[in-house]
Amino acid sequence: MAKNKNNQAIWNSRIKKNASSLFQKVGNSIDIDKRLYKEDIQGSIAHVEMLFKQKIISFKIKNKIIYGLTKIDKEIAKNKFEFNKKYEDIHMNIEKRLFQIIGEEAGYVHTARSRNDQVITDFKIWMKNSTKEINTNIDKVIKSTIKLAEKNVETIMPGFTHLKNAQAISFAHYLMSYVEMFNRDKKEIF
DSSP: OOOOTTSSOGGGGTOOSOOOHHHHHHHOOHHHHGGGHHHHHHHHHHHHHHHHHTTSSOHHHHHHHHHHHHHHHHHHHTTOOOOOGGGOSHHHHHHHHHHHHHGGGGGGGGTTOOHHHHHHHHHHHHHHHHHHHHHHHHHHHHHHHHHHHHHTTTOEEEEEETTEEEEEEEHHHHHHHHHHHHHHHHHHHO
């Protein structure tokens, strides 16, 4: 396989001069998107599996790439991976390391997939996982709010309408209104 010419910072493919440090800071997102490493690796593994299933790459190359990606995942999880700002983003950092581990076969990761495909796939996987985490936390809040409401059925408090005192209600009634709002929020997330 020919050397992957795209295995460089995005701006290096068109601009031949070295970029200024200010320009590199502006174009660099690794400090933010390194949290997408699991999604990037997961998406790349799924992509490589598809390439093999479609008979685009061999079983040997597929396994070699998956081995390299799995090794990178473990390195990051153990804080033994060096994120380099020079490589701009999570995709380039992982790709550079993959080339170091397995060599030229790492270039097959981009077969039939653009960088934009990779970015949006990672982000969608991250959003889905984050939404599950948010829903789990909302469920915990709902559960504890219901427990508190059960203990306060007889506790009276003033109701409010348009920030003015209104009819007296139980504190439990007030708390359950939040449970309804949280449940509505959960429905709107998905």
